[in-house]
Amino acid sequence: MPVITGLQLQRTHKDRVNVYLDDEYAFSVHLDVAAGLKRGQMLDDEAIAALRSEDAYRAALGQALHWLGYRPRSSGELAARMARAGVDPDLVARVLDRLRALHLVDDAAFADWWVAQRLEHRPSGARALAHELRQRGIEPDLIAEAVAGLDEPAMAVAIALQHAPRYRIHGRPVFERRLAGVLQRRGFGSEAIRSAVDAAWAATAPPAD
Template sequence: MIITKIEPQQRKPHRKSIYIDGEFAFGIHDEVLLKFGLRRGDHLTPEKVVEITAYEEFRSGREKALKLLNRKPRTERELRTKLLHTGYSETTCERVLAHLREARLIDDLDYARRYAQESMTRKPMGERMLKQRLRQKGIPEDAIQTVLREMFPSESEELRYALELARRRLERHSNLSGHSLQKRSSDQWQEEQTGLSQHKKRIADYLVRRGFDWETVHRVLEEIFSADRIQKE
């Protein structure tokens, strides 16, 4: 097997068409051409051709992955899924991911930390929901546990997040807060108490949907809606 011609591709001059024994064999990027030092007249074994074309696919997959990362951070699983969907082989995907890990361009633990911090700042959630979100993104279990320990070092931390979220919800969707409950007639008071109970249920349901456990939700309701606090206001 002898390289009989190397010529630039018309639409992609940075790529070269390689002809073996007078026939087109494969196309490669200039990077691959230089890496293997290919020249007209070189003798190639079938194994060498496989090595060259495998490296070309790796180079292409690496370029695709870098473009994806340039748009936004991604987990290893998200990148692998994208590359496989594009048509790259499992072997190429693993080779690309290994290269990116070595270059510190992907790090699932760092991604999980950033995701958790940004999510909890933007819209707090309970430990259960955060764990579910991280699993959905393909974060390894050991990294998930590390992040959960950092974000929820104690029960009081989850309570703090729940209180923050409940107060945001209360301010945005209700005029039923402690300071608004002043002296009313008996009928008005009963009506307000009914509305208050409904509002407490909505807040409770919302917190549960955000991944907080019932014990935390109960403590939040006690903190915000307790009769003593309302009467003091």
């Protein structure tokens, strides 16, 4: 059975330790993973695999925390990113469990945050928001809760009024077509679009002589 004959801090990565077995370099692990190792300790294949798995877990957790430092993430987003990085599915599940335990990942809270951000920076209809949340792996029941309180008619009117002046000069057919296109791309339904276009046309009518 291989024996640890050396433990050496790396020069360029001070948080990693090179492990030597039988006087030959074998692998490196994070300093915390190496904390229980000592010279003369015997390591079988199972123990080595466990050390490498723990090291990979720490690396994946660190990467996930790095991503979360930029903005909140759904569990689906993090799982997809880790999968693209080649992280083992069992480790992905373990990382997500840890992040949930730390309250750093919460899909319900993420869905509410996502909707709030979109309403502030680029208001969209429930259909578009639901599509965006599905792409991020949010469950249907959480999506329904996140978009339940949207006042789509009022939102559609507000957006229509923002765009109406530039289209009004082209006459009603062009006005309706272009404004409807804007609202369709934002994910609003046909009824909300029709009402918003009518309201915007009336609101931008020139004053009577």
